[in-house]
Amino acid sequence: MMHDALERQRFEQAVASLCLLDDPFMTVVFQDNLACVDLVIQIVLNNPNLHATRVITQDTIQNLHGHSVRLDIHALADGQEFNIEIQRAAGGAARRRARYNGSIMDAAALQTGEDYDRLPETYVIFITETDVLQGGQPIYHIQRRIDGTNEPFDDGSHIIYVNSSIHDGATPLGRLMHDFRCTRAEDMYYEVLAERVGHFKGNVGGDERMSNQLWDAYVRDYIVPKIEQRNAERCEQALMEGKNTERLSSIKNLMQNLKFSAEKAMEALSIPKSEWARYKAML
Template sequence: MLDEINNRKKALLEKIKEFRLLDDDFMSKVFEDDYECIELLLHIIMEKSDLKVKEAHTQYTIKNLIGRSVRLDIYAVDTVGKKYNIEVQRVDKGAAAKRARYNSSVMDANSLVPGSDFIDLPETYVIFITEKDIMNGNKAVYHVDRVIKETGKSFDDEAHIIYVNGAYRDETPIGQLMHDFSCKNPNEMYFKILADKTRYFKEDEKGVTAMCKIIEDLIDSEKKEIALKMLRDGKLQKEEIAKYFGLTLEQVEELERSQYVQS
């Protein structure tokens, strides 16, 4: 039993060593409750060194009572009321144009209280940091805004979409930032604040313990998701599913009940 525990811990520690800021679960933990880190990110991407954040959340869920809710990697509001959704995506389809459109629309839908005027809608930015250059333009940053085709003028609806090329490298702040997002070793990072937070979750005992808990929760969630799919398929008995996935029979039965609640 002790050997099994030690082997599991060793496997978790090896996994933590491989984490980068491009891994959204790790990124969310590094930026959690850290306005200074989020401001650094926005200063560089927005090219506004005076931007100040007054509210920020990671893994922030916006409910949609009649449609699909969304969970945002980072949600922030600056001191003049502009709203930002920052998403890290390693898979191209996760940063699809309609995903950006939907995130933008859900932020808008939750920005006005009943009776308020549409002119009160805040300026919003949906920002995708992608591992690859999904726009294939060899640019560091791509700005997407609505324009009037016939005149070429801006539609000026103050809804902006930005794609940041995670593969971009040079000695500018954005090139260095994207290097840091891909870096496993905090000692090789350019930005001290990001290096310090990364080092905390990779080397400090408390930080490593927090990351181990997150990984274990993710593994447990994935196991339950697969077990639920097998329950729906009906190919295995509940006792067999419990055995193969290391769950108790009570946990499997709770999953079975949950599928009827969700359906």
């Protein structure tokens, strides 16, 4: 009995902590929901006339000769193709990953013998927890340009990074990012997201959380372990950052007080040579 109560508490805490930046939760919220996709692409592209006709979450596109990809959200809207990726870790939003996702969508878009002009406009959109491009901007539009003239190359491929750390209520994008980081449906700006999130966690307008065996099993077997893994990784990262800070302080003290070179200081502190370049870059 006590075990069941603890398991239920663990379940409830996991559900309460979820937001749309958690890709397992985003998966169930956006699955088969065109209205949620419409909201995101309309705001990100500043085009209220875009309307999705198809959405698949966690869509695997096979590459028979190499690395296949699984897209968080894969959508079609008005003849254009979208991949929306949710990334908490900066490494998951690598620039070459954005390039590769776009290339895989292109490779799957044409049938044998079809002309390249039939390739759709593609948008790879990374919504990130932090400002991974470190430019202080809420949104970054990346497109190819021609050296010398600075004219757009206009090949139909687009990469967009959305920085969710800017989440004020002053702009539609800021409000959307607020909602992506929000754990309570009743605190969200956009009704279409609040209603969908409210079905799975908490209550909106008195509706009790949608509860069924499939959802409970999904939370217990997939979401809870994911959250616990994420929390463990954050603890490990915090410990590593503390260790790095302490070592950097010691290196600087030896360099300033004893006039050691960086290499001599790291040798005196018994820092492995394999880590020297990393610490020198942080000095």
